[in-house]
Amino acid sequence: MIFEKLWAWFSAPGAWTAPGGIWQRLAEHLAYSGLVLALASLLALPLGIWLGHRGRGEGPILALTGALRALPTLGLLTLLTLWLGLGLTAPVLALLALALAPLLSSAYAGVAHLDPALKQAALAQGMTGRQLLFQVELPLALPLIMGGLRNATLQVVATVPLLAYINLGGLGRYLIDGLALRDYTRMVAAVLLLALLALALDALLALAQRALTSPGIR
Amino acid sequence: MSRFQPNRRQILAGLGLATGGLTLTACGLDGSTAFGQAGASSTLLIGSADFPESQLLAEIYAAALRQRDLEAQTLPGMGAREAYLGALQEGAVAVVPDYSGNLLLYLDSASRAQTAQEVMQALPGVLPQNLEALAPAPAENKDSLVMRADRARALGLESLADLAPLSGHLSLAAAPEFAERSYGLPGLKRVYDFEPSSFEPINDGGGPLTLAALREGQVDIVDLYSTDPALRSPEFLILQDPGHLILPQQILPLVHKRLVSLEAAQVLEEISALLTTEALMGLNERVVGAEKASPAQAASDWVGQVFPRDS
Numbered sequence: 001m002i003f004e005k006l007w008a009w010f011s012a013p014g015a016w017t018a019p020g021g022i023w024q025r026l027a028e029h030l031a032y033s034g035l036v037l038a039l040a041s042l043l044a045l046p047l048g049i050w051l052g053h054r055g056r057g058e059g060p061i062l063a064l065t066g067a068l069r070a071l072p073t074l075g076l077l078t079l080l081t082l083w084l085g086l087g088l089t090a091p092v093l094a095l096l097a098l099a100l101a102p103l104l105s106s107a108y109a110g111v112a113h114l115d116p117a118l119k120q121a122a123l124a125q126g127m128t129g130r131q132l133l134f135q136v137e138l139p140l141a142l143p144l145i146m147g148g149l150r151n152a153t154l155q156v157v158a159t160v161p162l163l164a165y166i167n168l169g170g171l172g173r174y175l176i177d178g179l180a181l182r183d184y185t186r187m188v189a190a191v192l193l194l195a196l197l198a199l200a201l202d203a204l205l206a207l208a209q210r211a212l213t214s215p216g217i218r
Numbered sequence: 219m220s221r222f223q224p225n226r227r228q229i230l231a232g233l234g235l236a237t238g239g240l241t242l243t244a245c246g247l248d249g250s251t252a253f254g255q256a257g258a259s260s261t262l263l264i265g266s267a268d269f270p271e272s273q274l275l276a277e278i279y280a281a282a283l284r285q286r287d288l289e290a291q292t293l294p295g296m297g298a299r300e301a302y303l304g305a306l307q308e309g310a311v312a313v314v315p316d317y318s319g320n321l322l323l324y325l326d327s328a329s330r331a332q333t334a335q336e337v338m339q340a341l342p343g344v345l346p347q348n349l350e351a352l353a354p355a356p357a358e359n360k361d362s363l364v365m366r367a368d369r370a371r372a373l374g375l376e377s378l379a380d381l382a383p384l385s386g387h388l389s390l391a392a393a394p395e396f397a398e399r400s401y402g403l404p405g406l407k408r409v410y411d412f413e414p415s416s417f418e419p420i421n422d423g424g425g426p427l428t429l430a431a432l433r434e435g436q437v438d439i440v441d442l443y444s445t446d447p448a449l450r451s452p453e454f455l456i457l458q459d460p461g462h463l464i465l466p467q468q469i470l471p472l473v474h475k476r477l478v479s480l481e482a483a484q485v486l487e488e489i490s491a492l493l494t495t496e497a498l499m500g501l502n503e504r505v506v507g508a509e510k511a512s513p514a515q516a517a518s519d520w521v522g523q524v525f526p527r528d529s
Contacts, residue, residue, distance in 0.1 A: 085434050177397070
């Protein structure tokens with residue numbers, strides 16, 4: 001019975017293409033997620049990799065990422081929206097707090113926790129610090145960094161629905177509106193779309209990870 | 219109509235019903251239920267839904283009954299309407315506060331009643347046999363479309379009926395269900411020929427985010443509850459509703475007929491008569507505002523002030 005209702009929901013005229021339809025909500029969802037992940041990567045990856053390369057800052061990074069992970073996103077979203085008003089700034093900041101932690105810790109750990117013998121071997125061959133970083137440390141750390149990115153992607157894609165709590169779009173619109181109207185078909189459809197989106201993105205990133213990883217450590 | 223039972227409540231109510239059902243089967247025939255002993259003592263049990271104003275109202279009923287030396291106890295936070303109406307029908311509680319319009323729509327979603335009187339006249343016909351709606355209070359808690367007073371004055375707006383020429387020029391923020399409910403966007407279009415330039419769904423039930431959006435001028439019109447203490451500020455103006463788009467929501471004591479004596483019913487109607495929207499705003503302010511007074515404290519203070527010990 002739920003399957004019939006779901007089918008009817010997905011096949012209703014305009015369900016995909018109308019304003020507020022599935023394609024629009026998917027695009028919004030991807031846009032919010034992409035924006036947050038791009039900003040978080042720009043901030044967290046260079047910082048984490050650099051600190052890992054220098055081998056310092058582990059204490060502060062652990063404390064910071066732990067604190068960021070503990071922040072409740074809905075609370076943060078409400079607080080920031082009260083301060084900054086409606087718009088994209090408050091939700092992007094709230095989601096950044098969520099995305100920074102896995103990226104920062106994986107970038108740091110990936111570089112800092114490499115076998116010291118490898119670094120010594122590279123330096124003994126006369127590599128400069130820069131060569132060590134780009135030719136040894138980064139390629140070896142890549143699987144862990146990509147793991148952090150996949151982790152962050154899943155968390156962000158699964159949390160972007162919260163943005164529908166305020167006046168933004170994304171697939172969360174169906175969840176929040178469906179709950180408000182007790183339209184459970186709409187909610188199940190949203191859950192399905194979200195799960196598929198998360199799986200698809202993770203599969204894509206897994207492929208990218210495989211392609212980028214040096215053949216020697218595959 | 220889900221104004222008074224936001225989403226989380228519905229889920230909790232579902233859980234409550236499920237566990238309640240289990241407990242009922244387990245308790246068997248000794249008259250005890252999930253919510254306590256039914257009808258065994260002379261203490262009136264007053265239930266309430268699980269949001270602050272409902273708990274406050276239950277405490278007001280209890281305080282008024284005690285003021286007249288009748289025994290009363292409250293059972294706060296029973297869940298959504300599904301849950302507390304079921305408990306009331308079983309006699310697990312004797313009284314619950316409710317809202318006339320939403321109660322009617324819950325019992326008869328096709329009702330055509332519009333005015334407060336029509337709602338009260340329609341109720342006896344659709345209530346279960348053993349329940350009765352006592353005389354309602356003047357106090358109402360209903361959806362109210364609100365603008366900033368300065369903006370409304372500048373545009374010469376006082377009522378929803380003035381909105382038609384501005385259709386497509388003013389934005390509106392409300393809970394998400396407003397987009398599809400009959401009193402929401404479809405009703406605004408049907409009754410007042412008004413469509414907002416944009417609809418901004420904000421899911422905090424007319425809470426601080428909605429209010430801030432109006433105050434900062436990010437939207438022109440918002441949907442708030444009429445007992446929201448913020449509406450006492452001259453900063454805001456409630457748009458009149460001459461076309462009866464929004465159903466009246468008078469507060470009334472809903473009682474189980476056999477469990478409530480005539481004397482108790484009279485006390486409940488007397489205290490209801492004293493309860494105005496203004497008074498309820500003040501009490502809500504004490505409970506949810508900076509003071510965070512307990513509903514019981516706020517209720518007994520107010521009843522002590524306004525309700526004489528002897529009739």
